[in-house]
Amino acid sequence: MLIKHLTHEDVGKSISLQGWIVHIRFSGKIWFIELRDWTGYIQAILEKKNLSPQKWEQIKQAWIETSLELTWILAKHPKKDELELHVNDLQIFTLTQNYPIWQKEHWIDFLFDNRHLHLRSKRQIAIQKIRHTIYYAITDFLNSRDFTRFDTPIFTPTIAEDSTALYSVEHPSGETMYLNQSWQLYLEAAIHWHRYVYDFGPVFRAERSKTRRHLNELWMMDAEMAFMDFRQSMELQEQLIYHIIQEVLTKHRQDLELLGRDISKLENIKLPFIRKTYKEVIEELQKMWIDIKYWEDLGADEERILMEKYDQPVFVTNYPLEVKAFYMPEDPENPWTAKNSDLLAPEGYGEIIWWSERIWDYETLKQRIIQRGYNLDDYKWYLDLRKYWGVTTSGFGVGLERTLAWITGIPHIREAIPFPRYYNRIRP
Numbered sequence: 134m135l136i137k138h139l140t141h142e143d144v145g146k147s148i149s150l151q152g153w154i155v156h157i158r159f160s161g162k163i164w165f166i167e168l169r170d171w172t173g174y175i176q177a178i179l180e181k182k183n184l185s186p187q188k189w190e191q192i193k194q195a196w197i198e199t200s201l202e203l204t205w206i207l208a209k210h211p212k213k214d215e216l217e218l219h220v221n222d223l224q225i226f227t228l229t230q231n232y233p234i235w236q237k238e239h240w241i242d243f244l245f246d247n248r249h250l251h252l253r254s255k256r257q258i259a260i261q262k263i264r265h266t267i268y269y270a271i272t273d274f275l276n277s278r279d280f281t282r283f284d285t286p287i288f289t290p291t292i293a294e295d296s297t298a299l300y301s302v303e304h305p306s307g308e309t310m311y312l313n314q315s316w317q318l319y320l321e322a323a324i325h326w327h328r329y330v331y332d333f334g335p336v337f338r339a340e341r342s343k344t345r346r347h348l349n350e351l352w353m354m355d356a357e358m359a360f361m362d363f364r365q366s367m368e369l370q371e372q373l374i375y376h377i378i379q380e381v382l383t384k385h386r387q388d389l390e391l392l393g394r395d396i397s398k399l400e401n402i403k404l405p406f407i408r409k410t411y412k413e414v415i416e417e418l419q420k421m422w423i424d425i426k427y428w429e430d431l432g433a434d435e436e437r438i439l440m441e442k443y444d445q446p447v448f449v450t451n452y453p454l455e456v457k458a459f460y461m462p463e464d465p466e467n468p469w470t471a472k473n474s475d476l477l478a479p480e481g482y483g484e485i486i487w488w489s490e491r492i493w494d495y496e497t498l499k500q501r502i503i504q505r506g507y508n509l510d511d512y513k514w515y516l517d518l519r520k521y522w523g524v525t526t527s528g529f530g531v532g533l534e535r536t537l538a539w540i541t542g543i544p545h546i547r548e549a550i551p552f553p554r555y556y557n558r559i560r561p
Contacts, residue, residue, distance in 0.1 A: 135170055136175050145206065145208075149205075150205065152168045154167070154169075154201070163180050176210075177218040178217060191223070191228070192225075201224060203222075204222035245553070246560075259391050260388075260392070266384055266385060272331075272333065282331060285319035289313050289318075298339040299314060313336055314337060315353070322518060324358065328360070335353075346482075352533040353531065354530065359526050371446070374476070374486070389542075392541050394540075408448045414431070418439060423435060436484055440482060446477065448477075450473065451471065451474075452471050452475075453470055460491050471489055473489030474489075479539075485536045486532075487530055488528060502516075533549075
């Protein structure tokens with residue numbers, strides 16, 4: 134039997150349940166245990182009169198994270214609309230004592246040093262359950278819109294973005310390769326027979342940043358779409374984010390409340406999202422006395438300050454070409470700017486989606502690669518995609534951890550992934 138399956142119809146039944154002790158307290162000849170299995174929590178009451186002397190002595194030695202099986206009669210809580218277990222037998226699998234993470238405040242470094250145990254806490258379980266839901270909300274949304282999952286390589290000889298440091302590795306042939314930072318270039322190869330494709334998995338960025346929204350290993354969903362333009366892509370993105378929010382609200386209200394999330398802020402998210410140009414945002418920041426100039430990319434601090442003003446996500450469009458990736462086309466209606474946008478989350482969370490149309494003209498893309506100083510031979514295959522059937526295409530990437538951090542309201546992205554890797558942490 135699992136905790137989530139217990140109902141008032143089971144009151145009075147004798148059932149067995151396996152799990153771990155989350156909290157334990159005693160009062161005379163009665164012990165109160167909060168029990169966890171992989172579906173939820175419930176209170177178990179153990180009275181000396183209902184257990185054999187041997188079993189009573191065993192439970193008196195138990196502490197949090199002791200694993201056991203309880204046999205019990207299900208009862209209704211005398212004061213709350215809750216169920217509880219009246220235990221009449223038990224079997225201890227592992228007797229745990231001196232568990233290092235007790236129910237008190239710990240330094241953040243201590244918790245991450247003991248991340249393998251910290252993940253058992255109620256808070257971390259809630260975060261990872263919501264992560265699971267967001268992952269499947271994304272894939273279910275795309276699958277329902279005729280996207281095809283397309284797996285791309287982790288090792289690549291080429292780079293997709295200009296600004297991100299790469300992890301280099303040596304191939305057995307002696308050549309230098311890189312851990313992938315984006316699925317995009319390889320996904321573009323698939324749209325010519327699948328039209329809409331996506332990949333979802335870990336990517337790697339060797340940044341030395343310690344900000345609250347940067348990781349060296351993160352999970353990202355990249356999507357590429359043939360015959361889809363600038364505006365159509367933004368509409369798809371906002372529908373996706375709205376769908377994610379609704380899924381989390383439907384399935385995880387209790388978890389959000391446990392995390393202290395102000396649920397009304399998520400309920401307040403409406404379609405369509407706000408759209409602003411990069412130029413408008415720069416002027417807005419300058420009026421707030423932020424020292425940023427036109428042609429400078431928005432950093433984490435600028436995005437945080439800007440988005441503390443908004444309670445809705447904001448698309449920032451038309452960044453200067455020179456601060457964006459080589460494959461982004463110029464917008465003829467706004468010269469020297471790219472047909473692109475970043476989607477910034479409210480409450481100061483900043484960028485969660487980055488996207489653009491792709492240059493589909495062979496000669497234009499070739500010249501851009503040369504201008505950026507890249508090795509043209511490395512991109513021959515990518516140019517071939519334009520030589521043999523170039524069409525209007527768009528693509529976007531969703532950061533799973535950044536999206537999760539915003540939706541759960543957690544202060545730091547490091548809690549959004551089970552085992553974070555960042556500038557000064559590679560263990561456990």
